[in-house]
Amino acid sequence: xxxxAQTRAMSQRSVLALVRQPxxxxxxxxxxxFFAALGTSxxxxxxxIPGFPEVDSFLDFALAGAIVQGILFGSITSATALATDIExxxxxxxxxxxTQRTAILIGRLAGAMAYGFAQTLFFVAVxxxxxxxxxTGAVGLMLMAIGGLLTALAVGALMSTMALRTGSSxxxxxxxxxxxxxxxxxxxxxxxxxxxxxYRRIADWNPVSYLVEGFRSLTIGDVNATSIAQVVALPAALxxxxxxxxxxxxxxxxxxG
Amino acid sequence: MSQxxxxxxxLVRVFGSGxxxxxxxxxxxxxVSAGEIFGFLGPNGxxxxxxxxxxxxxxxxxxxxxxxxxxxxxxxxxxVRRSIGVALQDAAIDPLMTGRELLRLQxxxxxxxxxxxxxxxxxxxxxxxxxAAADRRVGTYSGGMRRRLDLALxxxxxxxxxxxxxxxxxxxxxxxxxxxxEIRRLNADGTTxxxxxxxxxxxxxxxxxxAIIDHGRIVREGQPDDLKAEVGAPxxxxxxxxxxxxxxxxxxxxxGELRPTAEGTLGVGLHDGVGAVSAVVxxxxxxxxxVSHLEVRAPSLDDVFAEATGYxxxxxxxxxxxx
Amino acid sequence: xxxxxxxxxxxxxxxxxNIRRLPSAFVPALMxxxxxxxxxxxxxxxxxxxxxxxxxxxxxxxxxLAVTMGSSFAGLGTGFAMIRDLQSGFYDRLRMSxxxxxSLLLGPFIAAWxxxxxxxxxxxxxxxxxxARPTSWVAIxxxxxxxxxxxTLGTGWGIGLAYRFGDMRAAAIMQLTxxxxxxxxxxxxxxxxxxxxxxxxATVNPLSRVLALARxxxxxxxxxxxxxxxxxxxxxxxxxxxxxxxxxxxxxxxx
Numbered sequence: 001x002x003x004x005a006q007t008r009a010m011s012q013r014s015v016l017a018l019v020r021q022p023x024x025x026x027x028x029x030x031x032x033x034f035f036a037a038l039g040t041s042x043x044x045x046x047x048x049i050p051g052f053p054e055v056d057s058f059l060d061f062a063l064a065g066a067i068v069q070g071i072l073f074g075s076i077t078s079a080t081a082l083a084t085d086i087e088x089x090x091x092x093x094x095x096x097x098x099t100q101r102t103a104i105l106i107g108r109l110a111g112a113m114a115y116g117f118a119q120t121l122f123f124v125a126v127x128x129x130x131x132x133x134x135x136t137g138a139v140g141l142m143l144m145a146i147g148g149l150l151t152a153l154a155v156g157a158l159m160s161t162m163a164l165r166t167g168s169s170x171x172x173x174x175x176x177x178x179x180x181x182x183x184x185x186x187x188x189x190x191x192x193x194x195x196x197x198x199y200r201r202i203a204d205w206n207p208v209s210y211l212v213e214g215f216r217s218l219t220i221g222d223v224n225a226t227s228i229a230q231v232v233a234l235p236a237a238l239x240x241x242x243x244x245x246x247x248x249x250x251x252x253x254x255x256x257g
Numbered sequence: 258m259s260q261x262x263x264x265x266x267x268l269v270r271v272f273g274s275g276x277x278x279x280x281x282x283x284x285x286x287x288x289v290s291a292g293e294i295f296g297f298l299g300p301n302g303x304x305x306x307x308x309x310x311x312x313x314x315x316x317x318x319x320x321x322x323x324x325x326x327x328x329x330x331x332x333x334x335x336x337v338r339r340s341i342g343v344a345l346q347d348a349a350i351d352p353l354m355t356g357r358e359l360l361r362l363q364x365x366x367x368x369x370x371x372x373x374x375x376x377x378x379x380x381x382x383x384x385x386x387x388x389a390a391a392d393r394r395v396g397t398y399s400g401g402m403r404r405r406l407d408l409a410l411x412x413x414x415x416x417x418x419x420x421x422x423x424x425x426x427x428x429x430x431x432x433x434x435x436x437x438x439e440i441r442r443l444n445a446d447g448t449t450x451x452x453x454x455x456x457x458x459x460x461x462x463x464x465x466x467x468a469i470i471d472h473g474r475i476v477r478e479g480q481p482d483d484l485k486a487e488v489g490a491p492x493x494x495x496x497x498x499x500x501x502x503x504x505x506x507x508x509x510x511x512x513g514e515l516r517p518t519a520e521g522t523l524g525v526g527l528h529d530g531v532g533a534v535s536a537v538v539x540x541x542x543x544x545x546x547x548v549s550h551l552e553v554r555a556p557s558l559d560d561v562f563a564e565a566t567g568y569x570x571x572x573x574x575x576x577x578x579x580x
Numbered sequence: 581x582x583x584x585x586x587x588x589x590x591x592x593x594x595x596x597x598n599i600r601r602l603p604s605a606f607v608p609a610l611m612x613x614x615x616x617x618x619x620x621x622x623x624x625x626x627x628x629x630x631x632x633x634x635x636x637x638x639x640x641x642x643x644x645l646a647v648t649m650g651s652s653f654a655g656l657g658t659g660f661a662m663i664r665d666l667q668s669g670f671y672d673r674l675r676m677s678x679x680x681x682x683s684l685l686l687g688p689f690i691a692a693w694x695x696x697x698x699x700x701x702x703x704x705x706x707x708x709x710x711x712a713r714p715t716s717w718v719a720i721x722x723x724x725x726x727x728x729x730x731x732t733l734g735t736g737w738g739i740g741l742a743y744r745f746g747d748m749r750a751a752a753i754m755q756l757t758x759x760x761x762x763x764x765x766x767x768x769x770x771x772x773x774x775x776x777x778x779x780x781x782a783t784v785n786p787l788s789r790v791l792a793l794a795r796x797x798x799x800x801x802x803x804x805x806x807x808x809x810x811x812x813x814x815x816x817x818x819x820x821x822x823x824x825x826x827x828x829x830x831x832x833x834x835x
Contacts, residue, residue, distance in 0.1 A: 041778035042768040049629040170604070177608055177615075184619040194626025199618075315678050317834045349669030353601045354594065365590035366677035368583050410673070514618040 005102055012105020015114060017081060028074035029119065032066035033126060040130075051193035055220050059132050064215035065188035067123055067144070068208065071116050071152050072149040072179045076172065078112045079159030086253075095254055105250050109156045109243075116152025120145045132219075140218040147215060147231035154235045157242035164249035188212045190235065210234055260327055262418045262449040263289035263312060266320035269305050281307040283473035284321070289451060289466075294444050296464030297453040298562070300570055304473040305453035306346055309422050312451070314345050326418055339367075342411035344404070346422045352396030356387055356406050359395065360413060367414040374413075381409040385439070401432040408439065419443065421452040425459060437463055447464040457558040457570060467558070469565050481558060488564055490526035490557040492516055493537060496550040497523065505546045512537055517563045526560075527553075584686065587679035591687025595661060596694060609657055609695075613650025613703050615829055617643050621710055624768070632772050635715075643707035644723065644794035645767050650703060651696035651727040652762065655734020656754050658688035662742035663750055671833075685823075689735050696731035700724055712798065719797025722808070726794040729815030734758065736822025761787050779792030789814040831835040 040059045047055050055061050085091040094104055124132065132206060134140055163172050185199070186192075186208040195203055202210050214230025221227060265287040272279045282304045289295045295306050310316040312325055314334040323330045326340035350359060357378060364374030382388045385405040390398065395406065404424065411419060421440070426435040440463060444450055454460055460467050461481050469477040477484060490513055497505045505523055509515060513528035527533045531553055541548060554560075562570050599606050621639035628636050635641055665671040674684055699724050704712075714720070739756065741750040764781050765788040771779060782788050793811025796802040 038763060038768065038778065042774055042777040043624075043627070044775035045630050046627055046769075047775055049626050051626060174604065174608075177611070181615060181619065184615075184623055190623045190626065194629075196625060198626070199622030217753060315672055315834060335678055335680070338676055341676070343673075343676050345669065345672060347669050349673055351594070351598070351665075351670050353598045358594070358597075362590050362594055363673075363677065366587045366674065368586065368678070410588060414678075438812040506789070 005108050006103035007110065010103055011110035011114070014078065014108050014111030015086050017111075021040075025074075025077070028072075028077065029069045029122070031073065032069040033123065035189075036062040036066040036127065037130075043190075044191075049194060052191055053193075053216075053220060056133060057131055059127060059130060060134075060220050061191075061216065062189075063123065063127060063132060063134075063219050064212045065183075067120050067148060067215055068151065068188055068212050069183055070119050070123065071148060072155055072183060073176075074115055074119065075112060075152065075155040075159045076179065078108060078115075078156055078178055079163040079172045080169045082108055082160055083167060083172045086163065087169060090207070091253075093148060100144075101250055101254055102247065105160060105246055107158065109153055109246075112152045112156035113149045115256055116121040116156075117149040118149030119143050134219050136218050136223050140223055143217050143223065143228065144215055145157055147235060150232060150235035150239055154239035157239060157246040161242065161246045161249045164246065164253050172225040182206065186212060187216075191243065207234070208240070229249065260291075261324075261450055262291050262327075263287055263295070263323075263325055265308075265312070265323040266321055268308065268311060269319045270304075270311060270316065271319045280473050282311070282318075285470070285473070285475055287323075287468070287515065289449060292447055293442070293465045294450045294463050296460040296467040297451065297470055298444055298455070298457065298460045298467055298558070298570075299453075299470035300455055303470045305377065305470055306422055306521050307473075308470070309343075309345075309420055309451070309453055313341060313420055314338060340416055341418045341420060342414060342416035343420045344407040344411045344422065344424060346426070350395045350398075350403055350406065353394060355392050355394055356382065356398070356409075357391040358408060359406065363410045363413045369413070377408075377415075378414055381412055384546055385409045401428055401558050404428060404432070404436065408436070412443075417447075417449065419448050419450045419571070421450065423453055425454070425456065433459075455570065457562065458487070461558050469562055469564045477561060484561045485556040485558065488526075488560045490528055491531055491553055491555050492524050492560055493527050493534060494518060494522050494550075494552045494554070495541075495548045496521060497541075497546055497548055501546045503578070504544050505541060508540050508544050509537070509544065516560065516566050519569055522550075584680055584683045587677075587683040588686035588690060591650075591674075591684070592690035592694070594671060595658065595688060595691035598661065599657070599691075605657070605660070609653065610698075610702070612653060613646040613699050614706050616649060616735045617703055617707050618710065620645065620768075621707075623649075627769060627773075630769075630773050632770075634770060634802065637711055637713065638682070638777035639707055639710045639712040640715075640798040641795070641822075643703060643712050644791060644798060645762075646707070647700050647703045647723050648726055648730050648794050649762060650699035651692075651729035651755060652734040652758055654695035654699055654733045655692045655736075656738040656751075656758060657695065658692050658735045659738020659742045659754050660751055662688065663747060664758040666742060666746050674835065681827070685826060686740070688739055689732060692731040692735040693728050696727040697724070714797045715800060716797045716803040718803045718808070722793050722795075722797050722811075725812065726790055726815070729812075730790065732819040733815070733822045736819060736826045738823075740822060740825035740829045743826065743833055754833060761785070762791075765791055767791060786814045786818065 038060065039062050040057065043058045046052060047058055047061070053061065095101070121141070124134065154173055159172065162175060166172065183218070185202045186206040187203055188208060192200065192203045192209060210230050211234055214234065217227040218231060265285055268282055268285040269280065270282040272281055285304070285308055295540060297308070297378055299305050307316065309385060311318050312323055312330060314330050314337055317331060325337045328336040328340070330337050354362070360378035360381065362375060364378060369377065382391050383409055387402060387409065390402060395403065398406065408424070424440070425436055428436065437459070440452070464481060467481050467484065468475045484557065495505070502523065506515065509523060509525040512533055513526040516524040516526050518524040534553060538548070538551070559569060617639065620642040624642070625638045627633060627641070628638050662671070665674070704723070704808050738754045741754045744750065745753070764778070765785045766774070766782045771782050774782065789810045796804065796807045
């Protein structure tokens with residue numbers, strides 16, 4: 001079986017797993033939308049405070065954070081499945097079969113990428129009837145979908161590294177709070193400009209802030225070099241780093257046997 | 258009769274409803290005498306554990322009555338609990354606690370004052386041989402150690418009635434024998450014991466009386482020796498080639514009733530006693546049947562069980578010793 | 581009376597000891613409200629600039645929320661422990677003992693109260709470090725009342741669900757419902773500052789009264805008899821309901 005065919009088979013498996021168990025999808029699909037809805041109502045008057053970017057409604061502001069949140073939590077589901085495969089020994093069976101090592105990993109990540117792409121479009125589709133407006137139109141939307149795909153790849157590779165190194169689904173699930181904290185200490189839910197002190201500095205250093213702001217500038221701003229860099233180049237660069245780590249972890253695990 | 262330590266009349270327990278309803282216990286009567294060791298013998302799924310759970314107030318009977326230590330298990334459940342000690346099948350323990358902590362907790366649950374509880378815990382730990390391991394977490398104990406702790410926990414309240422649900426399942430032979438001795442000691446002190454088991458040997462060795470339970474009903478009850486005497490005829494077991502089974506069966510059938518056996522063996526109850534063996538061998542020889550293995554056994558509980566239920570008890574091999 | 585307290589105390593001590601011995605359950609539960617007070621006050625620091633916001637420090641608004649979430653989830657924690665005990669069969673041992681059903685229930689509550697008080701103290705320490713300043717002497721008694729009250733309702737709800745389902749589905753349900761219950765309120769912003777669908781929901785949700793009680797010593801002109809009484813009545817009513825739910829569940833375990 002060629003590498004491409006194997007990769008396709010592995011991708012199909014991971015996508016099917018999501019389709020068959022919709023409950024897995026709820027944390028990454030429903031929760032971010034719920035928070036966006038909650039925030040839109042709670043913080044509707046906050047859009048006028050000094051430092052808040054120009055928006056028609058809080059919803060336009062919140063979309064970016066919702067997308068990134070969905071992708072972050074979705075990556076846990078995928079990595080947990082990988083860790084479970086390792087725990088149950090299915091992973092060893094894959095290694096024993098004439099499967100290309102990388103196909104195993106890429107297949108799983110391909111599923112995640114498809115999910116990230118689809119989720120971005122899905123969120124927009126759901127929120128438009130509630131008043132969401134994307135100033136950059138279809139072009140911006142497509143850029144965001146690509147950004148979603150690349151972000152899912154970057155985060156997915158990072159979580160897969162963890163799954164491969166620990167081989168424990170419990171450890172992977174335990175990282176949920178860490179991702180949550182990472183998300184919170186950024187501009188995902190509120191503008192950095194309104195923060196102060198040490199908290200502000202953490203948000204300034206957090207790469208998630210820039211990622212979110214890329215999506216946000218495509219929602220409420222223009223398509224320009226900065227927004228493209230943040231939405232496409234940044235996750236792509238992160239993806240390169242995390243993929244390297246994931247491949248190294250895969251190699252380590254196959255050596256261990 | 259109501260003063261029997263364990264009394265049950267037409268005890269029934271149904272699980273589920275409608276077409277999917279299962280009668281796990283289907284009309285069980287019990288009347289255990291004080292100071293007796295009563296054995297409840299049957300395969301997995303026969304209804305032993307379900308019956309014990311009803312008698313120990315964990316499960317409400319669907320119908321029928323039961324009284325333990327003179328108290329109704331439904332209306333006087335608290336009084337029942339004060340009088341009994343129970344060691345269930347899975348030795349449910351909290352792996353995060355130490356043996357000593359578990360005993361102390363149990364003493365507290367029985368409202369035993371602290372100093373008495375400490376003293377009794379120490380004594381029981383000594384008795385079951387866990388003093389050295391008492392302050393280690395139970396999660397580190399072996400299977401045998403857990404059973405022993407389970408027994409200690411069952412005894413903390415100095416019960417007059419002790420329920421042991423498959424107490425030696427999964428134990429090595431040494432631990433099994435040691436536990437049997439402990440049970441005999443307890444019984445000698447006057448404790449009434451109801452034990453369930455799937456091991457014929459255990460029932461035979463320990464029980465004063467045995468009830469055989471199958472598919473939720475008691476099919477035989479009595480003292481082991483009496484039950485064996487009822488079966489009467491010794492069993493002859495032979496192994497023959499598969500193609501000759503038909504011939505062999507018809508030959509054997511002339512010497513007594515055929516008895517259920519394990520796979521690959523034929524069995525017959527010798528109507529005329531052990532002496533008939535030579536006649537059987539001659540008849541088989543004349544019929545052209547070569548015998549690869551031959552064995553004669555006096556009636557055992559295995560035979561009692563087979564005769565009562567139509568099959569041999571699983572989990573036991575040919576002479577009734579646990580696998 | 582002592583035959584109810586002593587077994588309950590023994591079970592509570594076991595619960596507290598065990599949670600210390602299981603760091604994977606203990607640490608996250610402890611950290612959650614602390615991270616929450618830091619994260620919410622920091623992220624939404626700017627909210628105080630909205631006209632009509634009843635305090636000029638975001639931590640004053642979010643500290644009571646963190647206490648409420650921390651203690652109610654401490655209550656749920658006893659629910660998780662109950663699921664473990666039911667599945668391992670350990671709970672059979674407890675049920676077969678002569679300890680009254682009341683003491684079996686009381687044990688987890690005592691443990692939850694202890695955990696809630698720890699949460700209150702820790703969140704206060706972190707909150708004050710971040711700049712929280714009470715506006716009235718009722719601040720701490722109110723927090724304690726809410727801490728104990730929400731721990732009670734969380735425990736009743738958690739172990740009640742554990743009895744009904746006996747497995748991890750109960751854990752998912754108890755967390756989801758409590759989370760929604762606490763967030764479909766004025767948790768993030770006061771009702772005056774909100775607009776839209778959340779306004780009627782937050783107004784109707786009884787847990788908003790509980791949050792108001794928790795907050796009353798931390799916001800300007802927040803402390804009042806009405807707030808105190810409404811908050812306490814809500815806590816007592818919901819706790820009683822969930823407590824009865826739990827007791828019914830225990831009684832039906834032998835069905």
